[in-house]
Amino acid sequence: MLKLLELLKSNAKLTNEQLASMLGMSVEEVEKTIAKLEKNKTIVCYSAVINWDKTEKDSTTALIEIKVSPQRGHGFEAVAERIYQFPEVKSLYLVSGAFDFLAVVEGKTLKDVATFVSSRLAPLDQILSCSTHFLLKKYKDDGVVFVENEPPVREEGLF
Amino acid sequence: MDYDKILNPSVCEIKPSGIRRFFDIAAEMDDVITLGVGEPDFMTPWHIREAGIYSLETGKTFYTANRGLAALCDEISSYLSRRFGLKYDPKSEVVVTVGGSEAIDIAVRALVSPGDEVLIPEPSFVCYSPITKLAGGISVPVPTLEKNDFRLTVDDIKPLITPKTKLLVLPFPNNPTGAVMRRSDLEALADFLRGTDIMILSDEIYGELTYTEEGHVSIASIDGMRERTVLVSGFSKAYAMTGWRLGYACAPAPILKQMLKIHQFCIMCAPTSAQYAAIEALRDGDEDIAMMRESYDMRRRLVVDGLRKLGLPCFEPLGAFYVFPNISKLGLTSEEFCTQLLHSKKVAVVPGNAFGESGEGFVRISYSYSVDHLVEALERIGAFIAEFGK
Numbered sequence: 195m196l197k198l199l200e201l202l203k204s205n206a207k208l209t210n211e212q213l214a215s216m217l218g219m220s221v222e223e224v225e226k227t228i229a230k231l232e233k234n235k236t237i238v239c240y241s242a243v244i245n246w247d248k249t250e251k252d253s254t255t256a257l258i259e260i261k262v263s264p265q266r267g268h269g270f271e272a273v274a275e276r277i278y279q280f281p282e283v284k285s286l287y288l289v290s291g292a293f294d295f296l297a298v299v300e301g302k303t304l305k306d307v308a309t310f311v312s313s314r315l316a317p318l319d320q321i322l323s324c325s326t327h328f329l330l331k332k333y334k335d336d337g338v339v340f341v342e343n344e345p346p347v348r349e350e351g352l353f
Numbered sequence: 354m355d356y357d358k359i360l361n362p363s364v365c366e367i368k369p370s371g372i373r374r375f376f377d378i379a380a381e382m383d384d385v386i387t388l389g390v391g392e393p394d395f396m397t398p399w400h401i402r403e404a405g406i407y408s409l410e411t412g413k414t415f416y417t418a419n420r421g422l423a424a425l426c427d428e429i430s431s432y433l434s435r436r437f438g439l440k441y442d443p444k445s446e447v448v449v450t451v452g453g454s455e456a457i458d459i460a461v462r463a464l465v466s467p468g469d470e471v472l473i474p475e476p477s478f479v480c481y482s483p484i485t486k487l488a489g490g491i492s493v494p495v496p497t498l499e500k501n502d503f504r505l506t507v508d509d510i511k512p513l514i515t516p517k518t519k520l521l522v523l524p525f526p527n528n529p530t531g532a533v534m535r536r537s538d539l540e541a542l543a544d545f546l547r548g549t550d551i552m553i554l555s556d557e558i559y560g561e562l563t564y565t566e567e568g569h570v571s572i573a574s575i576d577g578m579r580e581r582t583v584l585v586s587g588f589s590k591a592y593a594m595t596g597w598r599l600g601y602a603c604a605p606a607p608i609l610k611q612m613l614k615i616h617q618f619c620i621m622c623a624p625t626s627a628q629y630a631a632i633e634a635l636r637d638g639d640e641d642i643a644m645m646r647e648s649y650d651m652r653r654r655l656v657v658d659g660l661r662k663l664g665l666p667c668f669e670p671l672g673a674f675y676v677f678p679n680i681s682k683l684g685l686t687s688e689e690f691c692t693q694l695l696h697s698k699k700v701a702v703v704p705g706n707a708f709g710e711s712g713e714g715f716v717r718i719s720y721s722y723s724v725d726h727l728v729e730a731l732e733r734i735g736a737f738i739a740e741f742g743k
Contacts, residue, residue, distance in 0.1 A: 215658035
């Protein structure tokens with residue numbers, strides 16, 4: 195099952211027939227397993243990794259370090275939900291160290307992100323402080339390198 | 354000048370390889386999908402590349418000892434013991450070479466005298482016969498058969514043994530067939546060889562790319578075989594280090610001593626930066642090998658299944674990264690199949706007879722390519738076969 199998930203993670207466009215061949219399973223087994231994993235939300239969704247810099251889309255991303263005061267009886271969960279419900283928040287992680295949450299926030303412009311932080315995020319009751327880092331360049335995302343180097347040449351010869 | 358009179362006739366007589374010709378044609382065409390390359394599609398793992406870079410930064414730009422860095426010989430010895438249960442003394446039984454190719458050359462030159470016969474299983478990689486010839490030996494092809502899954506059997510070699518038989522080449526896992534020798538196959542061979550003086554050149558360069566539960570077994574680990582075996586391997590295939598040109602040979606000290614002489618006069622020593630990278634590979638590269646092996650294994654199944662679904666009979670290759678389907682039912686020779694496939698569907702594969710006459714009726718397909726590339730190639734081959742059947 196882990197191998198199946200890793201294959202889908204690296205290429206969600208593989209057909210069930212191809213997956214079956216590669217894993218030495220029957221097509222029915224693959225179908226059943228995927229259906230089960232989708233149903234129990236192990237496979238959450240299928241999406242493409244996109245380098246938006248190559249499109250016309252205007253987009254600004256910021257990494258925001260957030261310090262909060264956890265609530266009695268709810269710990270970090272309640273405040274986390276208040277943060278991740280905003281569609282501007284693309285990812286949210288609870289982390290160890292000098293701050294509590296790391297949020298990835300996306301907006302069209304720098305001003306959009308700044309407005310979101312100052313008028314929506316920072317005023318939340320439990321939030322003690324926010325520190326915003328605007329993203330300047332994306333080198334690697336989710337295991338995929340975005341920097342386009344000339345691919346190394348494999349020459350054909352006697353081997 | 355009349356160069357024909359001047360040049361060494363035994364060199365001029367060596368035929369150019371059939372692998373090259375197709376690629377020269379393919380290189381002239383646009384939109385060709387090739388399944389021809391015989392090397393990993395992975396880049397060398399970063400930590401290994403980094404070790405090579407660091408060696409340059411710290412000025413490790415001098416010759417090493419002729420036999421190779423002592424630390425590298427130690428690591429090779431302990432790797433062979435850890436992985437295959439072999440014992441070689443790093444100080445007297447290991448030499449680091451410029452690729453497995455040099456190791457093959459110096460082994461043949463150290464063992465073969467003019468007139469000696471060398472048994473070369475076919476289909477196999479194309480270097481053994483020319484190297485034998487240059488050493489003054491006589492190459493004796495040993496056809497391996499599809500019905501035996503291209504393994505080498507005692508029956509294959511028995512009729513070819515003469516008093517002049519000096520050396521048996523054992524190229525497994527095999528390029529181009531993907532065949533492997535199981536322990537039981539090697540034991541049968543060993544039972545026969547024990548009563549003879551025949552030496553073995555075991556080319557185990559694809560050893561780590563073996564897709565069986567048993568894994569790769571070296572003939573040198575079979576009772577009584579180590580004393581007659583020169584083991585050749587290297588870093589190219591297992592660690593995706595083809596361009597670093599680094600291999601090694603291991604043999605009993607009296608043999609290795611003579612091989613080392615040839616090596617030190619022709620080569621002096623293998624490239625220093627590559628040797629430092631190789632130390633890192635052996636110390637911390639087992640996981641890289643496992644990851645790449647699993648990736649090849651999945652692509653292997655994809656291609657074998659894919660070809661079988663297209664109706665091409667295809668024995669199950671359990672090693673290396675090649676599939677060797679039987680194309681004879683189309684009524685074409687290997688060369689005709691490859692030429693027509695290239696011209697009509699722009700897919701380049703290598704004719705089986707480029708690896709010896711017994712490869713006729715087969716083609717070599719490398720699956721060392723991305724899944725998307727392989728899927729596209731399979732589709733084109735499918736279309737070719739479908740049109741051909743009409």
